[in-house]
Amino acid sequence: MNRVIDIVDLNPKEIEECIQTALDIIKNPDKYAHVCEGKKLATLFFEPSTRTRMSFEAAMYELGGHVISMTDANTSSAAKGESVADTAKTVSCYADIIAIRHPKEGAAYVTAQNASIPVINAGDGGHCHPTQTTADLLTIYREKGGFDNLTIGLCGDLKFGRTVHSLINAMSRYKNIKFVLISPEELKLPSYVKKDVLQKNNIPYEQTTDLERAMPKLDVLYMTRVQRERFFNEEDYLRLKDSYILTPQKMKYARDDMIVMHPLPRVNEISVEVDTDPRACYFKQVLNGKYMRMALILKLLKEAGRI
Amino acid sequence: MNIDSIQNGIVIDHISAGKGMLLYKLLKLxxxxVSVALIxxxxxxxxxxxxxxxxDADIPVDLNVIGYVDxxxxxxxxxxxxxxxxKVIGLPEKLTDVLICKNPRCISQTxxxxHHVFRLTDKENRVYRCIYCETKAE
Structure with missing residues (x-):
């Protein structure tokens, strides 16, 4: 394997392997502190990102490696009209592994096709964001003890939310999974995801607009932000952005062992009062994301014979 | 209507009525x-x-295009x-530079x-998706 473009590039066995590596990193950080010494991660971020970029950088530093960056796409070769393919070939001469974020869907795939070093997709437009999903999976694994027998509520923007699509893809491979899809009519899960993933794998699901009524059934509530950048029309964004706001009042409907997740950043869809609720796991997700990125960097560098 | 037999070349037969012109265009005929007859x-x-x-000529023809159209x-x-x-071509697994992705956010637009590449993802319903952004071909 020399690329992780989509979460399904990792089969359940490889996910399990990364989770076990991440758990070992958490337990024995010193064991991993120098494994990537002398190796360089190139972070190519063609659109703004705070947490994903810093998470990748922190991950590489904690493995003892270095990071080289393209800090601003507006002042880089991309602004001069260089293709993604040429950037990939060029960066392959400098680094050992690439993490790329790009606003165009499929940009990470083009990078992987043209790079001679491993490539990790750090988000390609509204398409895929596999390392967010690995963070989600480690969080579910650590908080719920595994992936089987879970009812997962997905709430908010299920139409454009790439993390939602990836999580559905990843979780559909486990036993006795149910989904509750909570969204306004305009932001419902696309029919191709329902058909190609849920119906194809006989995964039970229900669609609702009512968060409160769905809450008592859930083991996991995955909240999402309505993303301004995914709308062509500002009016639609303004009308839909406050569809769901999770408050302590609404949390009363949830079971004591339900967990609340969110890929972050949040705007106002989870009120800050919920942060102190022990069921709120979204900042744990951030930390888990770093560990899983460490595990992925290790896996890809090992398989490429670079460490 | 009589069309002469050809000496060296390709005859694409049993094309569903009405699809001949689309195939003619997609094959860039x-x-x-060279001499081409569309009947x-x-x-x-x-x-x-x-x-x-x-x-009526030994020119390269993308057989996948034929399989895709019919x-x-x-x-x-x-x-x-x-x-x-x-031979009957059947549905091709992959189409290269036959279709263009309509998704304005796709990397293939810029x-x-x-190469514009589409992969067969649902044989039963003849669904092709862009390999870059997974948008369904129209």
Whole structure:
């Protein structure tokens, strides 16, 4: 394997392997502190990102490696009209592994096709964001003890939310999974995801607009932000952005062992009062994301014979 | 209507009536200077009506395009006036530079010199998706 473009590039066995590596990193950080010494991660971020970029950088530093960056796409070769393919070939001469974020869907795939070093997709437009999903999976694994027998509520923007699509893809491979899809009519899960993933794998699901009524059934509530950048029309964004706001009042409907997740950043869809609720796991997700990125960097560098 | 037999080239037969012109265009036969005949609505025992394309020259033809437009069409290879090979292409697994992705957010819309590639993802419903952004072909 020399690329992780989509979460399904990792089969359940490889996910399990990364989770076990991440758990070992958490337990024995010193064991991993120098494994990537002398190796360089190139972070190519063609659109703004705070947490994903810093998470990748922190991950590489904690493995003892270095990071080289393209800090601003507006002042880089991309602004001069260089293709993604040429950037990939060029960066392959400098680094050992690439993490790329790009606003165009499929940009990470083009990078992987043209790079001679491993490539990790750090988000390609509204398409895929596999390392967010690995963070989600480690969080579910650590908080719920595994992936089987879970009812997962997905709430908010299920139409454009790439993390939602990836999580559905990843979780559909486990036993006795149910989904509750909570969204306004305009932001419902696309029919191709329902058909190609849920119906194809006989995964039970229900669609609702009512968060409160769905809450008592859930083991996991995955909240999402309505993303301004995914709308062509500002009016639609303004009308839909406050569809769901999770408050302590609404949390009363949830079971004591339900967990609340969110890929972050949040705007106002989870009120800050919920942060102190022990069921709120979204900042744990951030930390888990770093560990899983460490595990992925290790896996890809090992398989490429670079460490 | 009589169209002469060809000596060396390809006859694409059993094209569903009405799809001949689309195939003619997708094979870019309008850009060649060889002799090509597109015959529409020919009476057929098998299909009642069919289209036929005869290309009277040994030029490269993307067989995947034929399979995409009509997987039931037959391709007859003619050499020295004789039929040397007859095949049904079926639905191709991959199409390169036949379709263009319509998703304005797809990298194929902006990247220079990129091949437009679609992969068959649902054989039963003949669904092709862009390999970059997974948008369904229209």
């Amino acid at each position: 309008d850009e060649t200077d 529409k609505n020919v009476t057929s025992k098998k299909l009642e009506k069919k289209d036929i394309i005869k290309i 997987p039931e069409a037959t391709v007859n290879i003619i050499k020295d006036g004789n039929l040397v090979e007859k 990247e220079q010199e990129i």
